[in-house]
Amino acid sequence: MQIEMLYYPQAVREDMGPTATIPYSHYWTFNHEENHDNFAGADHLDFDYQLSGMESELVSGADSKYNIDDIIQSRTAHDVRMRDAVTNTGWPLVQPFEAAPLRAGSVVLYSHNTFHRGNHRRDDWRTWQDNPRFMWRFWLYRTTDPVSAGSAPPAEVHWNSPGMDPLTNIDLSEAGEDITVVWRYHHYWMKTGQTPPPRPGISVISPEERKKEADRLFAQLHAKYDEAEPARIGAAYKLASMGDTALAVRLMGQALYDDRESVRRAATYGLIAVGPDATNTFLEATTSPVKWVRKGGVYALGDASPLNDEVLQAVITRLRTDPSVYIRSVAAGTLGCLGRRAIGTSVGESLVPACLNALVQSLSREENRLCMSRAQGRSIKFVRPTDDCDVCEGNGIDYGLARFEPVRSAVRENALWSIVILCSHGTKIIGSALESTVVALKEVIREDKNVICVGFAMDALNRLANLRPEDEEALPLVIDLQKNLPKILEESPMQSWEALVRGGLNAGKLSDYQLPSQ
Template structure:
């Protein structure tokens, strides 16, 4: 209950090394290998340091992640799962892109994506501990019309990037600041960072540095939390011999929450302060608790127990909440979102849903977005509204409705077909990509709640496979436009950021991306997490399609996702007597040989054993077992 409550509210969890269930020497070994690899200028991955797999799969890590994301969660392959170092410069505040390397995905309020940070060495308070803004995960900014936020991430104070402050060293031998100001965090950079957060005026949101930390600490935080890389404040002459490394992994949900048999409603009021951040929690607004309460119940009881629940404690009438939903300015973001959640649980249900439906078609992005989250918390009763909106002439409304149908739509063939129409025929790349992702979310819910999951799952898979035959990779936007990914803009073929292109130095790959293909494969990972038997006659087509991607696709992210699909089909909920599964298990090794590089952390999360992954695909052996 505590870890869910803290994650639901604060959005950040700290796991001490003593909770992981691995020997302390493992952290020392990883750090030593990392120093050697860094000095040898190797690209540091689990292939180079397979011992990291014993961290991502540590008993304490798996228990915490399964509590937050459910069983069989996945790790995004070939993405930011590489070490980060602290040095002389800061990043600006941002919420990470939800797809690999600045690919834009719609943000879930539900616990669907989180980030895992691992520190193999101790992190002192002056060694550049990760800077975060706890309690910021539910509030964000316009990215549809505001092109400062076009490139995947949502930015706070983008001017820090534009005017060059991000490139100016704060500490180190080239810093122009006094040592006193650096140590006391009184530089112009420090002050600007604090002011950016305080100017938001969001409830309980204050900067928090995650440190000091013992060697082997793990931090789990919402993918939607404001954070940034932080500069070091210790003696720069010691940095080379005393590096601060951090590994980062992106995790996502593939199963629905299970109903807790011991569930007790939580009380948000009454706490004196946050035990981790020391943030005062004496007074929490009803707008905030409405959001926290829904998310807590969803994680502990699942959709069917929380959707449709009304609150007799609501003190505002529907008309007043509808006005609140349309307040202007970033500082009123919590009020808008809170109004939407309060409408969703209002006892005047029909009137409240009608107001949310009207707001979904509003001219302003922040009103539409708040209404969308409200309709999702309404649950399947919002299906008629979303089915109507998914055919809107306005692409932003179609996009929102498609996302809502995946997260809360009725588990019916009508909803599946509506999403399929958007996936296969919509003119907007963004809408098609959201429809692909929505089919994965819908499939996850179908398995949990439908009485006949196989027929609907097979149809979802069929639509996703059709999409793969239609969509093509494009040269990544940063390469095509010859500018930083943070400065790229939409063009005639794509109205959403597809992210940075990578070939990782391999002739097999090219710096190409496709947001729709990648989201379709992401959705297939979700579907594959429920067993090969759920696909029925479609299984053969799925295997052949994934094999084709692995053998032919030039997009490394698509290949990694397709590998996860096959590994999950062969490893999770399998019937080893099934001839099709036996054939797949025999096929995989040969198919996987078609790629020169591997995302081992993702494959192990998909069911491959650590020992097999290390012996077959790693460049070094495990040093500890």
């Protein structure tokens, strides 16, 4: 689960173009992997908006072609087109929502997968210079898995009458079973870290009725077109919770190899909802000659499976040898998720050092590349895969500092993201991998041209120095790291102080750091 947090240091009025979101859209998406569409987000609700050049047109401001009243009342062609794009999805519950008005110091939290986009201002453009609108954007992710707070499972929630959403005024009573079955799973997982029991009432039906229902859901899983995305996802979660794990795994395991990306996506989510019992299906998928099936398998191992020798070797093999940058990057992220779950459940905890070793070794193999938008001379939304990289790795930025370059590496960044997670639990868990991890992180901080990699490495090293269980004694290597951490961090011309303080750095000692002049 990944959350985006937007922090607004100044007040934001409704006419200042607040961030536009589509609540409840994070459960569904469009096909984007096979098409190499780089952002399965708000732009893809109406991609011709990009192709026609409409995105580059000024909606408001001195050079706007629109009448001021139309701008103020959100009646411009741009406004109408975006509203229609949301409605035309055919998805339940979704409607545009602007987070405003906001007091200075407000934060907005939403799932990273929620469709969202920038917006245009509707106030007097002549006041913009004296009344700027800006925000700080944070990406939040789990370093620990949820664990049950007690022996009793959480009570079953009655999802059939949730009422009105008090924030968005969306009527949640319109949510059908294809939606509430998804809510049920995620609510239970967030409370326990486990898959929920079969749906209420499903256990009383006969085997014949269950088989008939499974066949119906399997057909629904193959429903066509974008507007059927909620139906496909709902069918997958219903199969996962119908009380016959073997039948669910067999049917969705078959769908995992379907030619259609939308069917494979739903099957992957459903198999993850089954939980550890789907592990063998995922392991087999990681050896498929079809790239997209391998990707689904290695991704799902990170979301659902226990860390054991077979799972570990399957993921490490993909990280070491897969010809796809995309799959290697997914494998790097999966190692962090597997290790996080092992630490939370104590199942496979002894293999966490092996996860770290594999991640550290990948840093010596993987290279940064000039970001695709620069290399191809086009918008990041239109870059295409190359012989060197089959996935969009994002825009590059150097912040105007000679030390950095506009380069990216999906594998290196995901590997370091996973290292941050595994370095958040003390050094006892890390064991024999501690020294090599510290050496690798220091090297990234000192030499890497990718500012994102440097940020992750700082975060991980800081956590090693400052985060550990209360009953864990600091090792000599950690004591030395604490002593030299200021000098190490100063080897970079910039530091992410917020993340470092959140990772255990003493905020009261920031004045001790001698930062280089820029």
